[in-house]
Amino acid sequence: MAYEKRGLRPFDALDRTQAKLRQMVRVQSPPIPDGFQPPLGLLGVTLVGVSKGSIAAHGGTLLLDRDEYMSAPVGLYFGVNDDDWLDLTNTVGYELDEVFGSRSTAPVNVVVTVANARLKQVHQVINLSFNDWVNESWRHRLAKGGDNKNRPRPLRMPDDGCTIWVQFLLNSDLPRSQRVLGRPWRKGSWLARAEVRVSAGRGTGLAPRPLNSETRARFGLGKYTSTFVEMRGDLSGLCMTTDLSQFLTVYIDDELLHGAAEMNDRGDHVRGAGAALIGRWVMDTYRALIYGYSRDDQLDDFDPAIDEHKQTYLYSLLSQIEDANLVGIDEALLILRDNPTQFAGLIEHVLAMKASDQSLLELRR
Amino acid sequence: MTHPRLSRNDVREFIDTVVINDPDDTAVKGFLIGKEIDDSKFTNRPLDAAVASLLDDCKDQRNSALEVIEARHSGNVYVAIERFGDEALGDEEFWSYLAVRYFWRFISYRQASAWRSAQGEPSDPEEPESEKAKLERYLRGHDHYQIPLRMYLRAQAVRDGDDYALTDIDGGGTDFWRSQVLGVRTGAYPSLARSVARAQSLAQLNVEDQRPPGRRVNRLRANLDFILHGDAEAAAAIDGLWMVTDDDAARAGVKKTEKASKAAARKSAKTR
Numbered sequence: 001m002a003y004e005k006r007g008l009r010p011f012d013a014l015d016r017t018q019a020k021l022r023q024m025v026r027v028q029s030p031p032i033p034d035g036f037q038p039p040l041g042l043l044g045v046t047l048v049g050v051s052k053g054s055i056a057a058h059g060g061t062l063l064l065d066r067d068e069y070m071s072a073p074v075g076l077y078f079g080v081n082d083d084d085w086l087d088l089t090n091t092v093g094y095e096l097d098e099v100f101g102s103r104s105t106a107p108v109n110v111v112v113t114v115a116n117a118r119l120k121q122v123h124q125v126i127n128l129s130f131n132d133w134v135n136e137s138w139r140h141r142l143a144k145g146g147d148n149k150n151r152p153r154p155l156r157m158p159d160d161g162c163t164i165w166v167q168f169l170l171n172s173d174l175p176r177s178q179r180v181l182g183r184p185w186r187k188g189s190w191l192a193r194a195e196v197r198v199s200a201g202r203g204t205g206l207a208p209r210p211l212n213s214e215t216r217a218r219f220g221l222g223k224y225t226s227t228f229v230e231m232r233g234d235l236s237g238l239c240m241t242t243d244l245s246q247f248l249t250v251y252i253d254d255e256l257l258h259g260a261a262e263m264n265d266r267g268d269h270v271r272g273a274g275a276a277l278i279g280r281w282v283m284d285t286y287r288a289l290i291y292g293y294s295r296d297d298q299l300d301d302f303d304p305a306i307d308e309h310k311q312t313y314l315y316s317l318l319s320q321i322e323d324a325n326l327v328g329i330d331e332a333l334l335i336l337r338d339n340p341t342q343f344a345g346l347i348e349h350v351l352a353m354k355a356s357d358q359s360l361l362e363l364r365r
Numbered sequence: 366m367t368h369p370r371l372s373r374n375d376v377r378e379f380i381d382t383v384v385i386n387d388p389d390d391t392a393v394k395g396f397l398i399g400k401e402i403d404d405s406k407f408t409n410r411p412l413d414a415a416v417a418s419l420l421d422d423c424k425d426q427r428n429s430a431l432e433v434i435e436a437r438h439s440g441n442v443y444v445a446i447e448r449f450g451d452e453a454l455g456d457e458e459f460w461s462y463l464a465v466r467y468f469w470r471f472i473s474y475r476q477a478s479a480w481r482s483a484q485g486e487p488s489d490p491e492e493p494e495s496e497k498a499k500l501e502r503y504l505r506g507h508d509h510y511q512i513p514l515r516m517y518l519r520a521q522a523v524r525d526g527d528d529y530a531l532t533d534i535d536g537g538g539t540d541f542w543r544s545q546v547l548g549v550r551t552g553a554y555p556s557l558a559r560s561v562a563r564a565q566s567l568a569q570l571n572v573e574d575q576r577p578p579g580r581r582v583n584r585l586r587a588n589l590d591f592i593l594h595g596d597a598e599a600a601a602a603i604d605g606l607w608m609v610t611d612d613d614a615a616r617a618g619v620k621k622t623e624k625a626s627k628a629a630a631r632k633s634a635k636t637r
Contacts (some may be wrong), residue, residue: 070452113592116455118508120518120553124592157455169590187598188589237374308498 013099013183017168018192020091024079025166025194027062027142028055029072061197069158069200073145076112076126076166078138085138092168092192096130099183106130108191109171112142115163116154123152129171158200167193206244206285210254219251226253227281229288238296239314247292250285257281279351286347294340304329320350368450369397369404370458371465376504379465380497384473384483393469397462404466407453412445416467423474431475432539435516440529442513443520460506463513469504472512476503509547518547522558531562536569545579554591556599557582563600564607577613581606 056062064072078088093103100106110133112126125142142164143151154162167190174185184191209215211228221228230249238247260274293299293314303309304318314336321332326346336343371379383396397404419438423431446454446463453459464472473480478488482496489496502510509515519542523531546552551561561582570578582603591599609617 109593111590111592113590115553117553118457119454120522120547120550122553122592127593153451154455156451158452159456159458165590167590169593171593184588186589186602188591188593188602190588190590306495306498308502 014092014095014168014191017092017095020088021078021166021168021192022057022194024077024084024088025196026055026057026077026080027074027164027196027198028077029062029064029068029074056196056198061199063199064158066158066200069161069198070151070156071146072143073141074143074155074198076140076142076164078140080138082138088138089134092130093134100178104131107170107172107174109133109169111165111167111169112140113165113167114142114152114154115165116157116160117163118160119154119157121154123154125152130168155198161197161199164196164198165193166195167191206250208250208252208257208281210257211251212254215251226256226277227251227284229285231288231292235292235296237298238292239299239302240309240312242311242313244289244313248288252281282351283344283348286351287344290336290340290344290347293336299337302333304333317347317350321346324350326350367406368453368456368459369402369407369462369466370456371400371402371461372458373461373501373505375400376461376465376501379504380483380500384480384500385485387484388469393465397466402462404462407449409445409448411448412442412467415441415445416471419471423471428474428477433533435471435475435512436519436533436537439516439520439532440524442516443524443529446513446517457506460511460514461504464504464506464511468513472500472503475512476500479503509543509552515542515547518552522546522552522555523562524555525559531559531566534562534566536565537562538572540572541565541575545575545582549579549583550586551582554586554594554599556594556596557586557591557603559596560599560603561607564603568607570607570609573617574609574613577609577616578607 062074079085096103096106096108100108108130110126110128110130111124113122113124115122126140128136143155152162154160170184170187170189170191173187179185211221211225215221215228216223216225219228219230228251230251232247232249235247238244241247256277260277302312302314304315309315315329318329318332318336321327322329324346326332326349327335332343332346335346379396383392386392388396415438418441419434422434422438426434449459476499479496479500482488483500487496502508503512505511506514509518519532520529523529523546525531545561545565546558551558564578565575585602585606589602591602594602
């Protein structure tokens with residue numbers, strides 16, 4: 001059992017494949033029309049909810065309307081053109097040659113599954129040997145349009161949402177002669193993987209929606225407003241939820257967001273002010289959320305010791321403050337109750353420690 | 366969206382206004398009508414029959430027999446619930462409706478302590494709210510604690526075509542299913558779930574002894590995706606894992622000693 005020790009990751013065997021896969025995998029609905037290429041700078045960014053229909057990269061969420069979720073075609077893409085495809089397949093092939101001696105005999109399959117976590121349902125939609133996969137193209141169809149019975153079952157369940165996994169798996173146990181200490185050898189070992197969530201409005205609820213002329217008119221905002229958090233209802237129970245979208249919606253100027261989020265292929269912001277702007281939007285959003293918590297009449301009932309409360313978004317904030325060695329969870333909760341602006345100060349420190357604060361707005365994780 | 370559903374607040378209201386008054390079928394129906402739930406298009410005779418049979422088996426049974434009864438009826442409940450459309454099944458609030466509409470009486474038997482607590486008679490007077498929160502968890506379709514969902518998941522995890530025999534294996538008590546199958550991703554891979562259930566059926570490990578092998582399976586599953594495995598391959602993958610090893614026994618012994626000395630220290634502190 002030595003090979004299954006905690007800490008040894010299977011993708012150590014194919015680390016370049018892992019990096020390339022995560023850079024290139026995208027899920028999009030509706031699928032890309034022939035000949036269209038999204039701007040290259042947006043490849044590394046998950047544009048959750050920025051435009052109708054959606055595109056999501058590894059770690060992101062494809063956000064669809066309820067009807068779209070159940071009936072829209074969904075495409076899976078490895079890059080955006082034939083050159084990307086060649087780059088990816090060459091990288092994988094080269095690493096398979098290195099690890100298994102020959103790419104043509106490497107016992108590796110590309111497997112794509114769609115999973116509903118609550119109902120524990122995993123549906124396989126693609127299972128191709130490496131040799132068959134390289135003969136395909138960079139475009140794959142995961143689901144056809146229309147309310148069809150062949151649609152993967154989790155893609156017919158909009159309330160739960162689902163996760164699409166793209167994995168390189170060993171398709172059989174390696175013969176003893178080929179086993180190397182520290183490398184995976186069992187059938188099913190994942191050598192590289194990427195994941196994209198698909199949601200019909202759930203998630204944390206912090207994914208931004210476009211602030212455009214239509215939404216500005218709806219909320220009576222001026223043209224220089226770049227971000228706005230809509231709060232709904234009396235906010236009772238906000239602290240007890242994992243799905244903030246029941247209570248609030250974040251709007252960000254879509255043009256500014258695209259510009260600020262644009263990155264080059266090294267993952268750096270193309271525009272110098274991009275990171276700072278996003279940081280400001282993130283903190284604005286969190287200040288609004290903290291204001292909401294402070295008005296929640298159930299905040300006094302929140303108890304970090306109760307298992308169920310540990311599933312909430314608020315608990316994740318409290319535990320991040322504790323992880324940052326500022327104060328413990330109980331004290332952080334007291335601060336939120338007694339002095340929300342001080343709590344916002346703690347959060348600002350926590351956010352600044354993140355490698356990428358964009359992750360907090362589900363732009364990129 | 367046309368299927369009936371109950372929100373989390375509805376479930377709380379059900380507990381606070383209906384459960385508390387020792388309900389009958391009329392009171393539960395009245396609650397659903399009060400919520401303006403029209404479920405006339407969502408009749409499910411097989412589920413009516415499955416629940417009636419389940420309740421019939423519960424008559425005059427002690428609480429300790431209910432786990433076996435729940436297990437035995439999981440297959441029938443699964444088949445009946447599968448008749449609802451995918452859109453409804455993928456909505457946790459629909460499951461909350463199912464729990465209230467069809468399973469409230471079974472929940473009152475099966476989770477009698479939480480039920481009584483919600484009626485103002487907590488088994489632990491110092492923890493009335495925690496017991497009540499448990500009842501909410503048995504009613505809400507949020508996760509595998511909920512009664513109809515856990516029956517459905519158990520059958521789904523280990524069924525072999527129309528054969529549901531593995532749902533009530535010897536040695537498969539509530540903790541085994543909750544911690545080793547349904548609460549982890551093992552439950553999402555039937556070939557693995559069946560292999561673990563068969564291994565537990567043979568080994569009949571108690572709850573404490575299930576933990577180390579459970580951790581070994583979880584660790585294995587973190588590195589392996591079982592989507593490509595047949596039953597024989599999954600069984601081979603966990604061969605030798607579902608047992609108490611010498612290391613496990615030694616660690617359990619150390620823990621027991623630590624626990625005993627802590628208890629002794631507490632006792633002596635109290636007497637001082």
